[in-house]
Amino acid sequence: MISDIDLKHLRRCVELAKLALEKGDEPFGSVLVSANGEVLAEDHNHVAGGDHTQHPEFALARWAAENMTPEDRGNATVYTSGEHCPMCAAAHGWVGLGRIVYASSTEQLAQWLSELGVTPSRVRNLPIQDVIRDTQVDGPVPELAEQVRQLHRRFYAGKR
Numbered sequence: 001m002i003s004d005i006d007l008k009h010l011r012r013c014v015e016l017a018k019l020a021l022e023k024g025d026e027p028f029g030s031v032l033v034s035a036n037g038e039v040l041a042e043d044h045n046h047v048a049g050g051d052h053t054q055h056p057e058f059a060l061a062r063w064a065a066e067n068m069t070p071e072d073r074g075n076a077t078v079y080t081s082g083e084h085c086p087m088c089a090a091a092h093g094w095v096g097l098g099r100i101v102y103a104s105s106t107e108q109l110a111q112w113l114s115e116l117g118v119t120p121s122r123v124r125n126l127p128i129q130d131v132i133r134d135t136q137v138d139g140p141v142p143e144l145a146e147q148v149r150q151l152h153r154r155f156y157a158g159k160r
């Protein structure tokens, strides 16, 4: 179930993805929200420098491990423009974060990149639930997913 509050945070993720794109990076953005609705941290992709582990969900997992109690982590939600990759899903699980809400799925991204003729990465496209268990996961959200799709189209159009 996606609430209006969820939509507000997801829209911020899409804004962060757009910001990444404007900085020449891949369009992904994520927000970490506490149980009482406070935005604790946000980030976007930083892979343009060549380190392809610099995903926002991974950064937020590390931020949570450093700054939150295990209980608070378990009650926090991570919102993200695109479903966690296996690396980020594992990080989410290792630090004990709670619910995940995404605007667009990995399956959608794989389809879009295929349509754009982008060579798939070596990392497999696994759904979050195939990487970590006991995690509430919600998404995708069609109208926001379309916005994310347009950001990816712009990113790869700029590469040609």
Ligand SMILES: [Zn+2]
Residues within 6 Å of the ligand: 055, 057, 058, 084, 085, 086, 087, 088, 089
């Ligand atoms: Zn990732």
